[in-house]
Amino acid sequence: MIVCRKEAISKEQVDQWLADWEILRAEIHRSHAARDGKAKDIMQKGIDLYETFIIKASNITLESIQLSDEYEALPINGAERLQFIKRRPGQYACYRQLDELFIETKKRMARLRIKKD
Template sequence: MKLSQKLTKEQTDPFFEEWRAKAAIISDLHKQRDKQAKDEMEAGILLYNKLLAHCLETGAIPGVKVLAPINGEERLAFVASQPGNFAAFRQLDELFAEMKKIIAAKRIHLKRFEQD
């Protein structure tokens, strides 16, 4: 499957919709100081990793790097090391938001590349 086909809204939106629902649950759990937030965060980390795996480039455009936020690996390592921490939740939420922006920008880039 070409990268442009992997990055369509139909292919990527389910990841973000699932995160939106999960983020609301995690936020409520943190407000209640419920320890179950850690379990939900671990599921969120898994979802983020699935999104990253889905978006990996397979060489469609020479010189274009893999889709990932700046310092994404370090930030994800922080989140994974402290999944019950509210700061980790905020960081994972930011990683999802940045991925959404990166994917949108990459769609535009690929559309221009394919038109040439």
């Protein structure tokens, strides 16, 4: 298992990460509601934000999450769910799934902070 780095999952780090996601989430939601075709590009930014956080939080030097590895920072089936999202980023279901990953990861980071103290 690839463990988390305690300093990378501080409340301040996680809160900033989630604030960045909230901005993107609102844009993606508006794009889907307007059906303007921009959701896919904004979703890619959200995917990159999520993946970058997981990588920075983990003790690795890779540039992307590997399905073959188990990450302490990822929720249950997180890597598989992320792969699903990456295959079809323009779909509304993938937007919902990415939003859920952010929510579940926030909760997981809180549990890990308590555990690592």
